[in-house]
Amino acid sequence: MRPLILLAASILGLLSCELESAAGTESSFRIATFSADITVPIGHRSMGIIPKKTDRLLDPLYAHGLVLLSDALPVVIVALDYCEVRNGAYQEWRQALATAAGTTVPRVLVCSLHQHDAPVVDTQAEEFLSSVGLGGEMCDVEFHRATVTRVAQALQDSLETAVTVTHFGIGQAKVEKIASTRRVVRSDGRVNYDRGSNSGSNPIYQEAAEGDIDPWLKTLSFWNGDEAVVALSSYAVHPMSYYGRGEISADFVGMARDRRQRDDFSVKQIYVSGCSGDVTAGKYNDGSPSNRPVLADRLYQGMRRAWEETVRVPLKQFEFRHTPLELEFHEGEEFTEQAMLQVLRDPAADISERILAAMGLSSLSRIQAGHTIDFPCLDFGEAQVLLFPGEAFVGYQLLAQKIGHSSFVQCIGYGECWPGYIPTRAAFEEEFGHGWRWVAPGAEARIQAVLEDLLLPE
Template sequence: MKINYITTFIRILITYVLVLHSFSSSAEPIQNTLKIATFDVDATPPIGSSLTYDPMVNNWDLGLRAKGIVILGSGQPIVMCSVDWIGISNDSQDEFKRIMAEAAGTIPSRVVVHAIHQHDAPASDLGAEKLLLKAGLNPIAFDGTYTRDLIKRLGLAISKSISTAVPLTHIGKGEAPVYQVASNRRILGPDGKAKASRTSATRDAALRAEPEGLIDPMVSVISFWTNNKPVAVLSYYASHPQSYYRTGIANPDFPGIARFMRQLAVPDALHIHFNGAGGNLTAGKYNDGAKENRLILAERLADGMKRAWDLTKQEPVKASSIEWNVESVTLKPAQGIEALEVKIKTETPVFVANNLSKLVWLRRLEAGKKIDLSCLTIGNVRILHLPGEPFVEYQLAAKAERPDLFVAVAGYGDYGMGYIGNAVAYAQGGYETGQASGVTAEAEEILMKAIRKLLL
């Protein structure tokens, strides 16, 4: 009888252990399903192609790249990509997102594609290509042959990367000031009106001597880890990325060099850079166009990236702490965009390259298409994705909106509408809020409403 009691107890104990093991086995995949994949694709077109402003005559030591990450295990996959191109607009945005979403097994609204805005690089707008061909014109900068090739290779790279995705266990965040790189390009006179634009290479010593002006000096660095090993490092800094250009030689300019320096310093992780809300910022105060300044600016940016990396603090990340939110907006178009339909037959190729996407954007707007703003939430980190060439005021306002959070901003998403100034800038005048902008002063209220909702 005593033996039966012992046997029964042992059976109950074994059953209890098995039940516990069953629960732990079923719970373990939920905790460990979060993964990250990285992809890195050559985005350098072949010699003989058209860059945005010039025929491409040669390659540089560093080519153009399209880099990104895929986050898996928290709802549908999330894809974030940065490309060393001047801008990706309208129908091209749609096609990039469609193919990349298919490759990742997600939906296009959970994909973002940003340009860094280097000027010795391609522009992409398949809608502009279609419009020019319909008018019997050579698409030149908008020839979509290489765009389609890159999109196809990105899809293949994303599919392959997912098969080798690794666990995502921690996120890191750090920031530090960058010294003597960005300066505000808009110089105001005593009457409060814009009197000059301090371009990327400013040869006028008087303009370089003007105060640095309103900038965001901080570079934000967000890293993704598998335990103690960094897998991807994303950096965010707001400024036009040109030192000198119109060379006909495709190159990633000083942000690409800074990114490469950091890649050499932290080789285990893929380094991906995003331009922030740098529409009204350039290196013009610190750059007279001398070619030696490309390295100097790169070293200064890389120095800021290093200090931000050194200050990085890691935190565990769970699938439940990740959210992806989207706000779709309709921006009011500026007057005069319609006239571009005639001007494409009479203006220079540079004018067409700079402006035609606004007409395509207007046609899409008339067809009911909206522009998406999105935000990735990971714990107390927020990564905000903005369209066009937004002024730094949007970035500073987003950070001020949630000082309790670590907020990073990527600009240069859908490039179709060009510059997006803050409201007061349209009254001040100047290049950036004149013909270069496809929107109006009302953009500030619309965008800030969406930004506030995304940062809740």
């Protein structure tokens, strides 16, 4: 590791990178894939705070995952059709799946896709809400734990049918007319981050440039000789066309994934959202239900083209690395423990504000207890997979690709989601503000140090 990087990481208290390699003949590697229905019951609240609770099922929510088996401990990747999983709930997912796979917790990569017509799960926040008579308002803890058990069983069952893999594949393609940055410069020079997911009906947001996005959809695949086994696709965009109307839905990303699966049922399709805290479909989406299949088709076409561009590489070894990331809690006075408790306990406060206060208290308590965020990297040489926390801005994905410039770097967003939005330094300087941000300024330097540690090992 370069001396300056080592010094920066040491100063920030981040350098604790653990590494384990797996090597052997091509037949030493196997992959198991699994799925399970994780649809919440009718009456469950979506996105944690949406006022209208669900009253109908539009399409089911799923967990899709894979287990990479070798002469080292297994590595698990699981993608949930949930808005977010945070704090204690995130730990419960990882622990149960680690036990089922026979591995350690750091080697379990759990992410949410972040659809808004899906739940936010935070068991500690629910404890705070229960303490003021609001238990069950954010999420159904009993259902959550039953779901974790069911998915863990699906994982464990899948190990019996693991398939030999000899190659991995890398492919990418540009996606047309989906992503656009939230950041818009108005005619008077003012900057705002208000281009939301369905703001395309506003001419200002429709006509503004796409801005800083990552247009590339990436697909990492695993093969047994000439036969594909599983494809892991990622794209950086908020996965919403419309939401908040009482439906349960995996939205357009679920539609695209399901259509791609129907192309060939022998190849397991897993989709994950990239770093897309500041990327939405707002320029190209007016929020009408008729536009959802349009966005789904554009994403599907990107997945199909990335598959056509796939190049296979012999799978002979890989390294798993992870390092702890410490992020500081929100700096605002309204995010102090006392201020959040006051909102939580105020019966006159809006229910969404009380839920947000409980979420903040849950995150603050985790930090005070010394819990850090695991930041993992799965390195195949020609390709790396990274799991980012929260709603990391796309700038972090672009930064990771710059640091790993000679490789195919696939970035997954929405791992441990307690930070909410994780703006870049530039966005903080432009006073990015949102009630879904629990992290303080200074995150970029810390994340960059971790990325350099993971992508530029000794």
